[in-house]
Amino acid sequence: MDVKNVTDLRKFSPEKLAKVSLFESEKMFCDVYGLSEGQEQKAHAHAEADKLYYVVEGVGIFKVGGELREVGAANVVYVPAGVEHAVKNDGTGKLTLLVFMAPHPKHGPKS
């Protein structure tokens, strides 16, 4: 059985957001992002793929479609395909995000 522990596998880097791939297929991927204080994922969009962020721990400043919101643990943020989005750890402490994307952009027509 394919089981992976988010707390054990997440990483943090002093330089930038650290991404760890948990699972992927042509249908989707599931990553864990570790953001240390001040780190961010800059604004970008995926033309063909929906994205979900689940905040495992910490607080993120999310920007989706031009709207800013502070989002804490146990919340899910939905980013529909084509919508620009960004996230920053602007607080104190680590930010761990479980990220789902469908379909996998590498396998789709473009993203």
Add this chain to the structure above:
Amino acid sequence: MDVKNVTDLRKFSPEKLAKVSLFESEKMFCDVYGLSEGQEQKAHAHAEADKLYYVVEGVGIFKVGGELREVGAANVVYVPAGVEHAVKNDGTGKLTLLVFMAPHPKHGPKS
């Protein structure tokens, strides 16, 4: 911005597993399942969709492709399309699962 809180929105029913839809599109869906002690999702498969379970709290007995495993909080279980799977709350306390499926079986060719 479309943000939903898993802890606030999850439900538990005395009769059976309670499902709450958080987000859905033709590309995927994201639900929260609440399983009280002794409740289960019986063995089934989705012919065309991959499924992921993230254990938010509690312990689940997962069965995937004939293999049984006890899985606790902060773990992700991957169920590839076509593989039979089931989950039971066989412990003490509530079991909350974040469930992600891609593509959405209602929109796919069959599942």
